[in-house]
Amino acid sequence: MIKSLLYKEWLKLRYYWTVAFLINILFLAYLFIDIRHQFVFEHAEMIWYQAFHIGNILYDKIKYLPLVIGIIIGAAQFVPEMLGNRFRLSLHLPVEPDVLVFRSVVMGILSVGGIFLIDVFLLCYVISVFFPLEGAKSAFFTSLSWFFAGIVAYTGTALCALEPQNFRKIVYLVLTAGFVLIFYQGDNYESYNRIFLKPAIISFLFIPSVIFSAYRYRNRTNLA
Amino acid sequence: MKNVIEIERLTHRYGKRIIYEDMNFAVPQGKVVGLLGKNGVGKTTLIKILMGFLRPESGVCRIFGENPHNLSPATRARIGLLFEGHLAYEFMTISQIERFYSAFYPSWNRDIYFDLVDRLKLPYSHKIGNMSCGQRSQVVLGLIFAQNPDLMILDDYSMGLDAGYRRLFLDYLSEYVKDGTKTVFVTSHVIQDMEKIVDEVIFLLRGGEIIQTSLSEFMSDFRQYNFEKNITLEKLETDKIIRNIDTYGKSACVYSFESKEKVLGHIRGKGIDANNIQPVSMTLEDAFIGLTGKY
Numbered sequence: 001m002i003k004s005l006l007y008k009e010w011l012k013l014r015y016y017w018t019v020a021f022l023i024n025i026l027f028l029a030y031l032f033i034d035i036r037h038q039f040v041f042e043h044a045e046m047i048w049y050q051a052f053h054i055g056n057i058l059y060d061k062i063k064y065l066p067l068v069i070g071i072i073i074g075a076a077q078f079v080p081e082m083l084g085n086r087f088r089l090s091l092h093l094p095v096e097p098d099v100l101v102f103r104s105v106v107m108g109i110l111s112v113g114g115i116f117l118i119d120v121f122l123l124c125y126v127i128s129v130f131f132p133l134e135g136a137k138s139a140f141f142t143s144l145s146w147f148f149a150g151i152v153a154y155t156g157t158a159l160c161a162l163e164p165q166n167f168r169k170i171v172y173l174v175l176t177a178g179f180v181l182i183f184y185q186g187d188n189y190e191s192y193n194r195i196f197l198k199p200a201i202i203s204f205l206f207i208p209s210v211i212f213s214a215y216r217y218r219n220r221t222n223l224a
Numbered sequence: 225m226k227n228v229i230e231i232e233r234l235t236h237r238y239g240k241r242i243i244y245e246d247m248n249f250a251v252p253q254g255k256v257v258g259l260l261g262k263n264g265v266g267k268t269t270l271i272k273i274l275m276g277f278l279r280p281e282s283g284v285c286r287i288f289g290e291n292p293h294n295l296s297p298a299t300r301a302r303i304g305l306l307f308e309g310h311l312a313y314e315f316m317t318i319s320q321i322e323r324f325y326s327a328f329y330p331s332w333n334r335d336i337y338f339d340l341v342d343r344l345k346l347p348y349s350h351k352i353g354n355m356s357c358g359q360r361s362q363v364v365l366g367l368i369f370a371q372n373p374d375l376m377i378l379d380d381y382s383m384g385l386d387a388g389y390r391r392l393f394l395d396y397l398s399e400y401v402k403d404g405t406k407t408v409f410v411t412s413h414v415i416q417d418m419e420k421i422v423d424e425v426i427f428l429l430r431g432g433e434i435i436q437t438s439l440s441e442f443m444s445d446f447r448q449y450n451f452e453k454n455i456t457l458e459k460l461e462t463d464k465i466i467r468n469i470d471t472y473g474k475s476a477c478v479y480s481f482e483s484k485e486k487v488l489g490h491i492r493g494k495g496i497d498a499n500n501i502q503p504v505s506m507t508l509e510d511a512f513i514g515l516t517g518k519y
Contacts (some may be wrong), residue, residue: 004327011324012315080315088277089311094301094328219279219293 001095002103009077009107016076017111020069024115028122031059035130051131055188059123059139066116066150067180073112074157077104082161091218101214105158105207112154116147141190148200149183152176155206162213164220172213179203225252228375228407229274234283235432236266236273243269244432247283251424256401256408258418258439261428262516267411268308270428271379274409275305287375301329304373308380310361314353318363321352322370331372340366340396357384369396375407376400382414390417397421419508427515435515439508446511449487449501450477456496465490468514477504479514 035058038047050056057063081087090104091097123143128136156176163169182199186192192199229251236243243266251257261267272278274285276292285292288299295303313321318341326332341348344359352360361384368376382390394417400406412418418425425442427435437445446467460469460478465487468479480487484503491498506514 001327004324007320008313008316008324011320080313084309084311086311086313088275088307089313091277092275092300092303092305094297096297218276220277 005095005100005103006107009104009111012080013073013076013108013111016072017115020072021115021118024065024069024119025122027062027065028119028126031061031123032126032129034061035059035126039130051135052189057142057187057189059127059143062119062123062143063146063184066112066119066147067153069115070112070150070153071157073108074154074161077108077111078158078161087162087214087217091214097214097218098211101162101211102207105155105210108154108158109151109207112150116150119143120147138189141193144196145183145186145192148203149180152179152183152203152206155203155210156180158210159206159213162210162217164213164217168216172209176206179206225254227251228253228288229409230284230286231274232284234273234280234285236269236278236280236283242431244280244283247432247434249426249434249436251407251409253407254401254404255423256397256410256421257424257426258422259409259411259426259428260415260418260512260516261411262430265428265430266432267428268379271308271377271411274377275303301371302374304368304371304376306364306368306376306378306381309383310357310364312352312360312364312367314351317349317351318346319348321363321367325367325371329371329373333370333372336396337366337370340369340392343392358386358389361385362389365393365396369400374405375409378408378410378412380411380413382412382417390414394421415509415512416507425508427512429516443506443508443511445481446479446506446515447481447484448477448479448504448506448510448514449484450475450504451498451501459494459496460491468517470514470518479511 038058047058051058081090090100093100120140120143123139124136127139153176156172156179159172159176160169163172179199179202183192227250231247231249234247235245259267259270269278273280274287274292276295279293287295288302290296290299313324316324322334322337322341326334340362344362346355346359352363355363361381365381368378381393385393397408398421401408408421410418410422419439422439424436424438429435435442460466462468465480465482466478467481470477470479478487478491478501482490484501488498488501491501
């Protein structure tokens, strides 16, 4: 049964996931070329000065990429379920509804998480080509908040898609946007190092909240 | 005989509009029960309540003795549910959807699915989202038969099916209910099909009134009476005896569950000069329109 549920999620996601994956690879390849271009046309000490004295983040071009990926994967996974109320098909399967929704969300998080892990790895690799290891380590911690924003964007999209009431959809949208903004407040290297844990933990509360939206969908008293 | 579906004192409304009020009925095991009613009386709403997708204002529903909102997975596996509009995962192909569903049902019969689907003469890689309504319905009905459920709930199975596929479906359904252990709760707008398959009918009328009876009893008890000559029925209104009045041109008829003598006496009691009335034989569709009205 678990294999079958994963199979369904994969069928929904495979094209979007592949496109999202390729976009990420292309973006990181562009980042590599961009940094290399700077090193070719500028003096290395100038780049060092701009990056580590002035604090310009050299790779902030990928800043919003996880956010977009999170929204795309969330929409690809849950919008087909909600069109024509097809979510009822899933809820009629002989599986506990909460478990069913939880598995779908975990599958989605693994999908976006997989892309993000590759992104983090490639970002650190690109930085390590041009800078010492400390630069790569710094890139890891600096970009972590953007990837968390991507996870929140994914769960927020799922939450809004499954919520049956329009007013609540808007409330969830605002909440999601608020949480996403928390992860974009810092515009320096490793801005979140001291406070990262709290918003990260709170962000994980978005996962069970998707189950709550699905519960509300099952327990409507009005079809509107 | 055990009841597979039980509804007790069910009340539901949308805003101020009452859909049902204190509604009671039961669907016994091994029967094919047709839920009939005009558009908008709440047939689909009732199925949504029965399957736990909508919480009623009050009342009790039970399916296999369980609350629809907390059906155990084992009980869900015993129910084959056809959603209105033959809802299906449109992103799947013919073979993918079979592979997906087969894992959930222990007595899955893939032969019956492919037997129905092969008649479409489509490759198994054909996407459901690219099918016509009729083709999609064939796939969905194939999935439900393959599930081999103890209870089938079919919400307007005939939607989009042409006459040939409807007949094919009825053949499969007859085979499915043959051993007398399977239960079917079905709604359809094609009333003449219902005459061929149902043992019992539940008429759902506006405001939530229901009439549950066996098909044979209904067809023998509910009658259409034509007046012998042109008559004015302005003084006549529907009541417990006269269930419906139908006038067309200069002709008129009334519908009732009562005998000819009782109906005639009742009409005369209203001061209407009626000499005689004649019972007319009806199909289920005629009787359905007679009971619920044309409009």
